[in-house]
Amino acid sequence: MSLAEAAAPASADPRDILRDVFGYEQFRGHQAAIVDHVAGGGDALVLMPTGGGKSLCYQVPAIARQRAGLGITVVVSPLIALMHDQVGALHEAGVEAAFLNSSLSFEQAQDVERRLLRGEITLLYAAPERVTTPRFLDQLDRLAQRGQLALFAIDEAHCVSQWGHDFRPEYRQLEVLHTRYPQVPRIALTATADDLTRADIVERLQLQEARQFVASFDRPNIRYRIVEKSQPAQQLLRFIEQEHEGDAGVVYCQSRKRVEETAAFLAQHGIDALPYHAGLDAELRQRNQDRFLREDGIVMVATIAFGMGIDKPDVRFVAHLDLPKNIEGYYQETGRAGRDGLPAQAWMAYGLQDVVNQRRMIDESPAGEEFKQGLRGKLDALLALAEATDCRRVRLLAYFGEHSGPCGNCDNCLAPPQVWDGTEAARMLLSTIYRVQQASGIGFGAGHLMDILRGKATEKVAQYGHDKLSTFGIGAQLSEPQLRAVLRQLVAIGAVAVDAEAYNTLKLTEGSRAVLRGERQILLRESVAQPASRKRSTGTRSGAVAAVAAGLTAEGQARYAALRAWRAEVAKAHNLPAYVIFHDATLAAIAALDPQDVGQLEGVSGIGARKLAAYGDEVIRALRAV
Ligand code: ADP
Numbered sequence: 116m117s118l119a120e121a122a123a124p125a126s127a128d129p130r131d132i133l134r135d136v137f138g139y140e141q142f143r144g145h146q147a148a149i150v151d152h153v154a155g156g157g158d159a160l161v162l163m164p165t166g167g168g169k170s171l172c173y174q175v176p177a178i179a180r181q182r183a184g185l186g187i188t189v190v191v192s193p194l195i196a197l198m199h200d201q202v203g204a205l206h207e208a209g210v211e212a213a214f215l216n217s218s219l220s221f222e223q224a225q226d227v228e229r230r231l232l233r234g235e236i237t238l239l240y241a242a243p244e245r246v247t248t249p250r251f252l253d254q255l256d257r258l259a260q261r262g263q264l265a266l267f268a269i270d271e272a273h274c275v276s277q278w279g280h281d282f283r284p285e286y287r288q289l290e291v292l293h294t295r296y297p298q299v300p301r302i303a304l305t306a307t308a309d310d311l312t313r314a315d316i317v318e319r320l321q322l323q324e325a326r327q328f329v330a331s332f333d334r335p336n337i338r339y340r341i342v343e344k345s346q347p348a349q350q351l352l353r354f355i356e357q358e359h360e361g362d363a364g365v366v367y368c369q370s371r372k373r374v375e376e377t378a379a380f381l382a383q384h385g386i387d388a389l390p391y392h393a394g395l396d397a398e399l400r401q402r403n404q405d406r407f408l409r410e411d412g413i414v415m416v417a418t419i420a421f422g423m424g425i426d427k428p429d430v431r432f433v434a435h436l437d438l439p440k441n442i443e444g445y446y447q448e449t450g451r452a453g454r455d456g457l458p459a460q461a462w463m464a465y466g467l468q469d470v471v472n473q474r475r476m477i478d479e480s481p482a483g484e485e486f487k488q489g490l491r492g493k494l495d496a497l498l499a500l501a502e503a504t505d506c507r508r509v510r511l512l513a514y515f516g517e518h519s520g521p522c523g524n525c526d527n528c529l530a531p532p533q534v535w536d537g538t539e540a541a542r543m544l545l546s547t548i549y550r551v552q553q554a555s556g557i558g559f560g561a562g563h564l565m566d567i568l569r570g571k572a573t574e575k576v577a578q579y580g581h582d583k584l585s586t587f588g589i590g591a592q593l594s595e596p597q598l599r600a601v602l603r604q605l606v607a608i609g610a611v612a613v614d615a616e617a618y619n620t621l622k623l624t625e626g627s628r629a630v631l632r633g634e635r636q637i638l639l640r641e642s643v644a645q646p647a648s649r650k651r652s653t654g655t656r657s658g659a660v661a662a663v664a665a666g667l668t669a670e671g672q673a674r675y676a677a678l679r680a681w682r683a684e685v686a687k688a689h690n691l692p693a694y695v696i697f698h699d700a701t702l703a704a705i706a707a708l709d710p711q712d713v714g715q716l717e718g719v720s721g722i723g724a725r726k727l728a729a730y731g732d733e734v735i736r737a738l739r740a741v
């Protein structure tokens with residue numbers, strides 16, 4: 116029993132629990148409605164973006180129902196590697212929690228089972244394959260007979276669906292929870308939005324009667340930026356050095372090789388970067404993940420194998436060096452930034468080769484034509500986002516069916532790009548492709564075609580007599596970056612195809628006609644020659660300290676630094692990530708307040724009764740030492 120519980124009979128009111136246990140004043144968004152519904156015994160399906168605050172939606176009802184004498188909550192979670200930290204965070208808040216998974220010895224597992232049957236546990240985390248074993252179900256039977264089975268929480272519920280991106284066959288068996296214990300309420304949670312997956316979750320988990328709570332998918336604290344790719348590794352380095360020095364971040368790359376190279380490149384330049392991909396030795400991979408979670412300011416360079424269930428709240432940026440496959444993937448990956456609600460950035464470098472690669476991967480996949488058509492449609496939507504000259508967020512949210520206005524926090528809103536009409540340039544390029552094909556009977560690559568348009572008398576031009584073409588030199592006023600942008604957009608909209616089998620030669624397509632006829636306008640952003648010269652963003656200045664503690668005085672900064680040092684020691688001693696002890700925002704609030712005694716710490720967001728009792732004195736002592 117926690118200290119707080121010993122002091123007074125524990126309240127089963129969700130608002131009291133939110134304040135006393137978690138130290139938060141208010142529920143966010145749909146949380147209040149969800150918590151009331153579930154604590155009252157209703158079933159719920161919760162769709163909330165990453166960082167929306169899903170955990171509290173089942174943790175608060177679990178505590179409320181336990182305090183009302185209704186017994187334990189079983190939390191089904193697919194991520195064994197992260198259960199330890201989740202349970203650790205609950206312990207820190209004074210909640211009795213435990214996990215059952217294959218990392219425990221037989222004796223340890225038995226001990227958990229004994230505590231479970233004695234009613235000493237409020238939340239039990241378990242993997243789906245464990246939950247559906249006869250042994251575990253037998254224990255649940257015994258709890259149910261005594262009316263001590265309070266709630267089932269099914270996290271990452273999209274894993275039940277083949278349409279989701281993380282299909283886990285074991286999730287299908289979770290249906291048994293409903294058929295076997297129809298009286299026990301269930302809450303299923305996911306951050307995956309699309310209708311197909313949602314319908315599948317309802318069907319597979321028999322949640323037809325459950326109330327659905329669908330939150331807005333906007334993440335207002337994330338700033339979206341997409342830059343033209345020239346030298347990606349250098350661009351990334353500049354981005355990190357100028358805007359995220361000392362910050363934790365994730366860099367996504369498509370291939371293992373690229374992950375290795377990029378991590379090595381960043382490390383060479385003094386950045387704490389670690390690689391993560393499925394080809395790494397399992398132990399090393401786990402070690403890198405642990406370091407990312409536990410230490411401050413690590414940059415994880417990873418393939419998409421990394422990330423699900425990573426609930427580190429203070430990831431300040433997510434960078435993409437390669438184009439994801441679709442908007443769902445992009446949104447999920449970028450969503451790992453800024454879960455704590457503080458400013459964060461989603462940055463992507465994007466270029467012609469990305470478009471070519473993604474189109475080729477679809478073309479070459481063994482899937483049926485209809486399925487490929489679906490993939491192309493999804494890629495097109497992402498390309499439209501990448502090429503957009505208007506608000507990125509409006510487009511992102513529109514993709515998920517939400518209507519919104521210009522956000523003021525994306526690259527296009529903050530620095531509206533100069534737009535020029537590239538329609539004429541596009542027509543020139545298309546007619547050149549047509550004419551060289553006619554004249555020489557073979558296709559040519561982008562470089563040569565641009566030389567013709569710009570009237571450059573190269574050897575190759577002379578060799579093929581392309582200086583005689585009517586389009587020779589008609590685009591002399593266009594710069595090479597301009598022409599490249601035109602070409603990229605033509606490939607993006609499918610008006611030009613790149614033949615990878617034949618030296619990347621360019622070909623006309625069905626889609627070329629509309630552009631040639633002038634029926635389709637091509638609008639392009641003026642290339643920013645020196646993206647680095649743009650004014651620095653104010654929200655995320657250099658360093659983790661600056662981002663959170665920007666408003667502090669010099670003395671406040673010193674107090675903040677001392678608190679972080681103290682927290683690092685505690686986290687290490689408890690073998691938990693630092694944010695589990697206190698969030699950066701909580702430390703910054705304490706540093707600003709400059710409390711003289713423990714009493715003044717009460718009410719600071721993120722300090723519940725248990726943490727106040729456990730750490731109050733230490734915090735005051737750490738502050739006195741500054
Ligand atoms: P999700 O699982 O939806 O990605 P989390 O449950 O990890 O999100 O919550 C994201 C962060 O927001 C966590 O650090 C959590 O402590 C914080 N949080 C959630 N709800 C509240 C609230 N009502 N008040 C303050 N902070 C909250």
Ligand code: ZN
Nearest residue numbers: 506522525528
């Ligand atoms: Zn915007």
